[in-house]
Amino acid sequence: MPPHVLIHPEARWRLPSTIPKRHARKKPMNAPDPNTPRPLSGAKAWIITDGKAGMVVQARGVADALGLDYEMKDVHPTGIWRVLAPWGPVNPAERLGEQGSEFAPPWPQIVIATGRASIPYIRAIRRKAGPATYTVVLQDPKSGANTADLIWVPAHDRRRGPNVTTTITSPHSFSQSRLAALRAELPAEITALPPPRVAVVLGGKNGVYKYNEADDARFAKSLESLAALGASFMITSSRRTHQRLVTAVDKATRNAPRILWTGEGENPYANFLAAADALIVTADSVNMCGEACATGRPVYIFTPTGGSAKFTRFHEALATRSATRELPERFTQLETWDYSPIDAAQAIAAEIERRYGRRKHMLAAIAS
Numbered sequence: 001m002p003p004h005v006l007i008h009p010e011a012r013w014r015l016p017s018t019i020p021k022r023h024a025r026k027k028p029m030n031a032p033d034p035n036t037p038r039p040l041s042g043a044k045a046w047i048i049t050d051g052k053a054g055m056v057v058q059a060r061g062v063a064d065a066l067g068l069d070y071e072m073k074d075v076h077p078t079g080i081w082r083v084l085a086p087w088g089p090v091n092p093a094e095r096l097g098e099q100g101s102e103f104a105p106p107w108p109q110i111v112i113a114t115g116r117a118s119i120p121y122i123r124a125i126r127r128k129a130g131p132a133t134y135t136v137v138l139q140d141p142k143s144g145a146n147t148a149d150l151i152w153v154p155a156h157d158r159r160r161g162p163n164v165t166t167t168i169t170s171p172h173s174f175s176q177s178r179l180a181a182l183r184a185e186l187p188a189e190i191t192a193l194p195p196p197r198v199a200v201v202l203g204g205k206n207g208v209y210k211y212n213e214a215d216d217a218r219f220a221k222s223l224e225s226l227a228a229l230g231a232s233f234m235i236t237s238s239r240r241t242h243q244r245l246v247t248a249v250d251k252a253t254r255n256a257p258r259i260l261w262t263g264e265g266e267n268p269y270a271n272f273l274a275a276a277d278a279l280i281v282t283a284d285s286v287n288m289c290g291e292a293c294a295t296g297r298p299v300y301i302f303t304p305t306g307g308s309a310k311f312t313r314f315h316e317a318l319a320t321r322s323a324t325r326e327l328p329e330r331f332t333q334l335e336t337w338d339y340s341p342i343d344a345a346q347a348i349a350a351e352i353e354r355r356y357g358r359r360k361h362m363l364a365a366i367a368s
Contacts, residue, residue, distance in 0.1 A: 039353045041067035045110035046103075046125075048073045050117040054287055058138050059112050061171035062152075065349035068110060073102060075117050086119030086143045096121065097128045107133045110352075113148070114138035123147055131363060134356045138171070138348075150355055152348050154286065156313035168317045169290030171345035174273060179295060182274035190268075190275045193232040193257050196334055199276035200233055200249065201269075201292060203285040204240030208308040215304040216245050218329060220252040222302070223280075225331040233258035234272040238285070278334060280327060283307070286314055293323040296341035298334075300327040318342075 045068040049055040056072070063070045081091040095101045103121060107129035113122035119141045126135045126148060135148040140159045145151070153159045155166040190197070200223070205211045227233070233253045237246055246262060253260070261268050273279070279292040283303040292299045301315060301324045318324040322339040 038065075038067045038349070039357060040110065042069050043110055044068075044106075044108040045070040045112065046073050046108050047071070048075055048111065048113040048118040048121050050075060050115045052115060055115045055138075057173065057287060058171045059114050061173045061345035062136070062138065062348050062352070063110075063112060064173050065171070065175065065343075065345040066110070066352060070110075070112075071108075075121055077117055077120070081120075082117065084120075086116045086141055086147075088120060090120045090124050096124050105129075110134050110136065110356075112136045112138065116142070119143050119147060131359060134352070134359060136352060149359070150352060152351075154314065155317060156310050165348065165351045167344035167347050168314070168321065169293060169342050169344045170287050171348055172287065172291050172294065173345070174270070174291050174294040175343060175346065176294075176341060179274045182271055186271055186275050187268075189259060190234065190271055193234065193259070193275075194230070196231050196277040197275055198226065198231045198233050198334070199272040199279045199292075200235040200253075201272070201279065201281045201285075201288050202235070202237045202241045202245060202249065203282040203288060204238060204242050204245065206240065206284050208311060209282075209284040209304045209306040211242060211245060211304045211306075213244070216248040219245070219282075219302050219304075219327075220248040222327055222329055222331065223249060223252040226334065227253055227256035229331055229334060231334060232256060233260075234268070234275065235260045236267070236269050236272055237262050238288075240284070278336070283311065283315060286311075289315075289318065289324070290342065290344065293318060293321075293339075293342040296339065298337055299324045301325070302327040 045063060047059045047063055047070050049059055051074040077085055077091060081088065090096050096103045098104060103125060111122055111125055111133060113119065114137065119137070122135050122137060125133065136150045136152070137148040138152050140153050140157055141147040141151065145161050145163055149163060151159070151164045153164060153166055154170055155168050233256055235249060235253065235258060250260060259268065273291060273295055276295060276297055278298040278300065279295065280300045280302060281289050281292045283289070283301050289301065303326065315324065321342065322337060323342060
């Protein structure tokens with residue numbers, strides 16, 4: 001590896017990649033200010049997902065914002081039960097609701113589910129646990145409004161209804177308090193980078209964005225012009241990032257101070273977000289664009305060939321909030337602008353609290 005690539009695989013980066021199944025974390029990353037306790041702080045909860053990183057990030061973000069004491073429950077239905085999800089039932093062999101099952105009483109106060117495989121489970125729990133357990137689905141379950149008490153979808157999706165809430169971005173755990181804590185303890189390798197420090201967050205090809213060679217070259221030229229202005233770089237790739245793009249970015253920034261992370265050691269992504277004076281994010285990832293906009297720092301979006309109406313609505317909404325601008329083909333200066341950090345997790349948490357409080361009041365009235 002060339003000596004100009006600063007990679008520190010042994011550095012103590014701060015974003016854990018996974019949480020063990022059934023692990024209850026007592027101090028959430030996105031925890032609210034302890035001086036203003038949330039109504040559901042400390043409430044028992046389950047998070048049901050298929051373990052995919054993007055789904056876990058969203059669910060944990062909401063649970064952390066609420067201050068829940070939660071357990072992660074991964075589900076992996078097989079055979080016909082996998083094919084039937086989200087519309088079909090849970091495999092009867094799992095004995096959901098019976099003692100000894102992964103899902104058995106005492107029921108938690110809150111259940112959050114996301115991902116196709118999780119939907120049969122939250123529907124079954126809602127039936128068995130009754131109204132004392134409040135159920136939340138993140139993303140359109142495709143199985144109807146009665147799937148859960150509350151359904152969140154991003155605003156660029158079309159689902160709407162009395163029990164649907166929307167936000168521009170997806171939820172995550174990068175609250176203002178967490179970002180402030182990260183900024184206070186940045187690793188020396190990052191603080192050594194001269195300002196302005198620019199985080200470059202690379203996605204890659206997906207079902208709608210194609211990334212041809214001309215796209216990679218256009219992206220590289222933009223980075224070259226920014227390097228010529230004296231910027232330093234904190235660059236991170238993802239599992240979808242194709243090697244041709246990594247090579248182009250490597251070449252474009254190799255004469256600038258930088259950290260380039262391509263999968264070795266712990267992921268420095270959280271520290272990159274916290275330390276950035278500006279960010280460059282590829283348009284293909286709703287999660288990464290949303291997390292960048294939580295920083296309140298300028299976010300440039302690189303748009304490769306392709307796209308869809310849904311992605312267009314998403315990026316237009318971010319631009320309307322003055323959070324993002326299109327990445328220029330050539331930088332003559334690094335612009336700065338202000339906007340209020342966008343935190344979907346806090347907004348969703350507030351809606352859950354409001355509706356849960358209404359449910360709690362209703363149940364108390366029935367009992368009296």
